[in-house]
Amino acid sequence: MAPLNIKQGSTQHSAYDLRDPHSEVIEQHTLALVVDNESGVLARVIGLFSGRGYNIDSLTVAEVDHTGHRSRITIVTRGTPAVIEQIKAQLARLVPVHEVHDLTVEGPSVQRELALFKVSGKGEARIEALRLAEIFRAKVVDSTLESFVFEITGTPEKIDALADLMRPLGLREMARTGVAALSRGI
């Protein structure tokens, strides 16, 4: 018999579901879907969320297998444990959806988001912005005498934190990619 593929920290493959099924606590989960990259597949996924009243905190999509025409959609969503289970079951039911992974319960995962910040300012504020960017390991990807565009990669929390700090220093515009995530280990 093949050994069960249980990832460290996983609750899904445990003999017991360790989460309280009746809990009304709102949890945030990161879901990764592997889908056929066909016309309308994203509309199908998004339509399911809007049609059934589920939340999307973040969503990213891109083709990851050009020969097999497979895309990966990463969705950060929130809901009670029962709602999260329902979201996963509904997603798995869509015909072009091949795999649904709940990275939040399947074990440790890495989650990264990329953001671009445009910060304008002069004098002390401009220097402070540059100093903060360094601390956060943000790169300067564009610069004028009165502005910078910083590129930062990290967890959404880290990006939020830098945004909060940059705001008083002249944060003009921000673009974020949404979360991309993979499980740790093999």
Place this chain on the structure above:
Amino acid sequence: MEREMTEVMSGARMVVQALKDQGVDTVFGYPGGAVLPIYDEIFQQNDIRHILVRHEQGAVHMAEGYARSTGRPGVVLVTSGPGATNAVTGLVDALMDSIPLVVLSGQVPTFMIGTDGFQEADTVGITRPCTKHNWLVKDTARLAETIHQAFHVATHGRPGPVLVDIPKDVQFATAAYQPPQKARVDHYQPKVKGDIEAITRMVEMIETAERPVFYTGGGVINSGSAASQLLREFVDATGFPITSTLMGLGAYPASGKGWLGMLGMHGLYEANLAMHGCDLMINVGARFDDRITGRVKDFSPFSQKVHIDIDPSSINKVIRADVPIIGDVGHVLEDALRLWKSRGRKVNREALAVWWKQIAEWKAVNCLDYTPSSSLIKPQHALQRLEALTKGMDRYITTEVGQHQMWAAQFLGFEGPNRWMTSGGLGTMGYGLPASIGVQVAHPEALVINIAGDASFLMNMQEIGTAMQFRLPVKQFILNNERLGMVRQWQQLLHGQRYSQSWSESLPDFVKLAEAFGAKGIQCAAPADLDDAIREMIAYDGPVVFDCLVEKHENCFPMIPSGRPHNEMLLGDAETEGAIGAKGAVLV
């Protein structure tokens, strides 16, 4: 003659060839600009029969009637734009009730898509949430394979409607035809075998349960006739009581000794109290619909619940299952029955005897009782007479939606599956007449009766023309109360007897209406004439519109008011004062 695997043909011919290769004998449809090439191919062959409808909604409901009475997918062909949008109600109806349909729609040519062309609509966009899956085919080389995939998806797993949108240039262009055996059906292979550990747990619970009940639904019928047979064997061998949803009627025979009748909002007293009081509920292919559960918080509070369903998203959607079993009902019942037998066919006989004694007390309440009348036809009485006069016949029943539908479910008995077609999930008025036509197409010799209300009948009455054209002798049994009966009942119970817009003003003369179509019209107003009139309807070789004038203010009981649990049923008019509170009033 062996067909060449790589035969080159037009997209339009491919459509017809693919339908033939899928074993389709009937298509319900309506022509239009964007499907003319396909209609040209239909003209040039005799294997597939085309039923010309009068409105595309009718085509989809006919295909549903065909599918539900045969177990085979129903096929619809409509044009672009309004043809497709008219089909939408039927698609959602089939989606809610898990009916396998393949709908083919024409589309403007690919180079015109997005230009707001004549009769252009974003059909795949509009029907995306109305179908199990849909496709827009932009390349003739992919057309045949897509149609084969469509049949596969419609009929595998939880059945449902699918749509293939075919632009007109794709119909004209040529490519090599792909036969079904070469079509990739991809990864779509839903699991049918249930987890044996879960099945074992269910069998253990069956062996010890003191107050068990089977609660069965449309999934048993969708699983095929073998599933109904297995269910009968299981129920009879265990001696357990069984109730069913509206969708599942006929899976277990109404004459069977375990039968409690339908459950739910207008279900039988004994069925609902058995659900409320049971200690083991075995849900076989039902989905804990809100018409069934009433107030979820108080639903069957003392029971362990087993839930067998082919769709994982049905599990724990509304009611938490203690033992979920994901799989096809037929496969799961087969495994469970085999295991239960091999373990010695154990049940808790003593406790069961006590349980049945309790059920007998509930049955003695005689919840379907109504006040008879010698001057007016009571709708319940009309159905009882129809039941008595058609018993034993090769009979199929369809219904519209409303009071008459619930009375039909209460007063007609079904001995086998696929004999009862009604719009359950979506509750589509106008379903029954076209559905009866679809059933009659599939079963030309059978007695097909649509139980209708005066208001529902009017919603798709144009299809009497279809019945006439194709010599389909469907019987339209209208319980005419000159009201939107169910709306009127709710207004009486919930809205202070303010009967807003629930009168059927300016009703047509149904007899003359029938005659205008060339059909037979019969009107019956007196209880004494009823039997003869029904016999006349049955004997007539052709479509009949039977205008049965019934008591106008009869209410449908029993009734679980919205927002109440099963054990708070209303049994009759005397109990209805202030029956529904403010909280219940917001529910449908």
